[in-house]
Amino acid sequence: EAGVTQSPTHLIKTRGQQATLRCSPISGHTSVYWYQQALGLGLQFLLWYDEGEERNRGNFPPRFSGRQFPNYSSELNVNALELEDSALYLCAGSTGLNLISYEQYFGPGTRLTVT
Amino acid sequence: QKEVEQDPGPLSVPEGAIVSLNCTYSNSAFQYFMWYRQYSRKGPELLMYTYSSGNKEDGRFTAQVDKSSKYISLFIRDSQPSDSATYLCAMSVSLDTPLVFGKGTRLSVIA
Numbered sequence: 001e002a003g004v005t006q007s008p009t010h011l012i013k014t015r016g017q018q019a020t021l022r023c024s025p026i027s028g029h030t031s032v033y034w035y036q037q038a039l040g041l042g043l044q045f046l047l048w049y050d051e052g053e054e055r056n057r058g059n060f061p062p063r064f065s066g067r068q069f070p071n072y073s074s075e076l077n078v079n080a081l082e083l084e085d086s087a088l089y090l091c092a093g094s095t096g097l098n099l100i101s102y103e104q105y106f107g108p109g110t111r112l113t114v115t
Numbered sequence: 116q117k118e119v120e121q122d123p124g125p126l127s128v129p130e131g132a133i134v135s136l137n138c139t140y141s142n143s144a145f146q147y148f149m150w151y152r153q154y155s156r157k158g159p160e161l162l163m164y165t166y167s168s169g170n171k172e173d174g175r176f177t178a179q180v181d182k183s184s185k186y187i188s189l190f191i192r193d194s195q196p197s198d199s200a201t202y203l204c205a206m207s208v209s210l211d212t213p214l215v216f217g218k219g220t221r222l223s224v225i226a
Contacts, residue, residue: 004158033213042121042218043159043203056213090158104214106158 002026004107006091012113013081021076021110025093031055032074033094033104034066038087046089049074050096081114088112118142121204121217130226134191138204138217141185145206145215148180150189153201153219162202163189194224 005024013019025032034046045058049068063079072093078085088111092104121138128134136150147166151159163178165171171178177190187206191198201219 035216040218043205043214043216045213045215048213055211058213092158103161103164106160108156108158 004091004093004105006089006107006110008110009108010111010113012115014115015081015083017081019078019081019085019112021078021089021091021112022073023076023091023093023107024073025091026105029093029095029105030072031094031096032068032072033092034074034076035090035092036060036087037090037109038084043090047076078112083114086112086114118215119204119206119217122220123218125221125223127223127225128194130194130196130224132194132224134194134198134222134224136189136191136202136204136220136222138187138206139185140187140206140215142206142208142215143182143185144208146209147207148178148187149205149214150176150178151203151205151216153203155200159203196224196226199223 007022031050033048035043037043047066048056052068066076068074088109090106090109092106094104119140149164150162152162153159165178165180168180168182175192179188201221203219204217205214207214
């Protein structure tokens with residue numbers, strides 16, 4: 001069974017540009033979570049999508065947005081990039097039904113570098 | 116004070132040692148506690164989870180939760196070089212609330 005996939009692996013952008021990151025969860029997983037893992041800050045929750053709806057949002061500005069498609073894949077958009085947006089962006093999927101199903105399966109991440 | 120505190124290490128131990136990894140937290144509403152392992156250039160993978168207080172054992176791994184002290188631990192027995200990774204604690208208030216992660220502890224097990 002294929003794991004969670006994320007693309008691209010690396011992304012280099014300049015300040016002010018927009019970045020689009022993509023995630024495909026494991027087949028059967030309907031919830032997608034996005035995290036930012038910046039150096040020295042640990043994983044910080046960004047967004048949670050379930051069945052196409054935004055369920056929860058972390059403490060990030062509105063220029064971080066996303067969506068979930070009918071096939072449960074997801075896209076994270078970061079507008080007006082700032083230098084401090086440089087980080088590893090991780091996507092995770094789960095079935096979201098009970099504690100065991102809330103186990104989140106992570107992808108390998110997209111390394112975003114803003115220059 | 117951050118909601119979840121975790122010593123970043125690095126922690127270096129000889130092969131076969133018992134490793135103790137810990138997190139403290141400030142939010143007494145946390146009910147679900149998890150430990151993830153993250154190898155270099157990979158996403159985290161769930162090692163263990165517990166609900167509320169108590170111990171849970173899985174092979175060489177034991178997770179402990181002490182809600183009265185707001186303290187959780189992960190013990191690794193007979194540590195192996197393949198255990199070398201970053202270990203992240205995570206917790207949530209309910210199944211509908213996001214996980215709050217510690218910063219992770221880097222562990223090196225030396226052969």
